[in-house]
Amino acid sequence: MAQPIEFQAPAAAPPNPERLQNAPAEHAEALLSAYELLQLLHDRGVLDLLRGLVGGGDELIGAFTAAVNTPEAIQGIRNFLLLTKFFASIPPDVLNSMADTVAAGARKEKARQAPGLFRLLWRLRNENCRYAASIAIDLLEGLGRGL
Secondary structure, eight states: OOOOOOOOOOOOOOOOHHHHHHHHHHTHHHHHHHHHHHHHHHHTTHHHHHHHHHHTHHHHHHHHHHHHSSHHHHHHHHHHHHHHHHHHTSOHHHHHHHHHHHHHHHHHHHTSOOOOHHHHHHHTTSHHHHHHHHHHHHHHHHHHHHO
């Protein structure tokens, strides 16, 4: 059985008063940048949001866990993880090529009438088309197996 690992924080060195006194002058640019960031967060309401989240922590966590602790939410999270794993397995160049082809095909096909059945069958002569059709049929077969 797993044993907990004990954590001991390193002993902090006492602050050097001279270094602390010189810090504002040495780090003036960083302090000004931090003040600007703080002002932006305040202007956008982010600080108010964070204050509300921290203030209502227990209530917020309770509501969140109640919402997530349903069969639908659990199934949705599992499906999301499976889809993430699926998309991670596709090489980016393949997905990029597919997206470009779909966009170009949509523009081209929208400009003319839908092809007939014989035209679609004629296109199956192309090796790339047959390869993609084979993958689509494998996908349909797997989907049917899962149902």
